[in-house]
Amino acid sequence: MGDKKSADKAPAPLGAEVLDRLFVTVQARKGADPETSYTAKLYSRGTAKIAQKVGEEAVEAILEAVRGDKAALAAESADLLYHLLVLWADLGLDPAEVWSKLAQREGTSGIDEKKSRKA
Numbered sequence: 317m318g319d320k321k322s323a324d325k326a327p328a329p330l331g332a333e334v335l336d337r338l339f340v341t342v343q344a345r346k347g348a349d350p351e352t353s354y355t356a357k358l359y360s361r362g363t364a365k366i367a368q369k370v371g372e373e374a375v376e377a378i379l380e381a382v383r384g385d386k387a388a389l390a391a392e393s394a395d396l397l398y399h400l401l402v403l404w405a406d407l408g409l410d411p412a413e414v415w416s417k418l419a420q421r422e423g424t425s426g427i428d429e430k431k432s433r434k435a
């Protein structure tokens with residue numbers, strides 16, 4: 317009984333599906349007011365600026381990783397993923413194309429893949 321009660325209270329598992337929801341949200345911000353939507357502000361600044369933000373957030377994540385601050389790395393990684401999704405939406409890249417690439421690579425060692433490129 318005790319176990320059931322704690323299972324009932326357990327939060328819903330949170331996984332990568334949050335990325336799919338976030339992508340729907342950022343896509344819906346196309347044409348929104350840059351005064352009220354940060355995503356719309358990014359779109360209004362253009363692809364190069366969005367790409368620059370992805371790079372900046374990546375560097376910030378790297379710095380936190382090197383510092384060994386896991387909480388800060390989690391926060392910077394979230395910033396990085398958000399800006400990457402905005403970049404995909406800006407270019408009309410469907411996240412499914414990226415998920416498909418990852419799925420195709422499942423079970424293939426990166427070492428073997430690199431060797432096959434040289435052959």
Ligand SMILES: N=c1c2ncn([C@@H]3O[C@H](COP(=O)(O)OP(=O)(O)OP(=O)(O)O)[C@@H](O)[C@H]3O)c2ncn1[C@@H]1O[C@H](COP(=O)(O)O)[C@@H](O)[C@H]1O
Nearest residue numbers: 338341342345352353354355356357369372394395398399
């Ligand atoms: N996940 C995010 C998210 N992560 C980070 N950010 C914003 O990204 C910005 C990053 O901070 P910076 O200091 O680098 O940005 P900045 O200094 O304003 O930018 P620059 O002047 O350097 O270009 C902050 O303003 C954060 O609030 C996000 N903004 C929005 N979202 C999601 O997008 C949804 C839509 O947001 P809006 O478009 O604002 O409605 C939200 O509901 C969230 O789910």
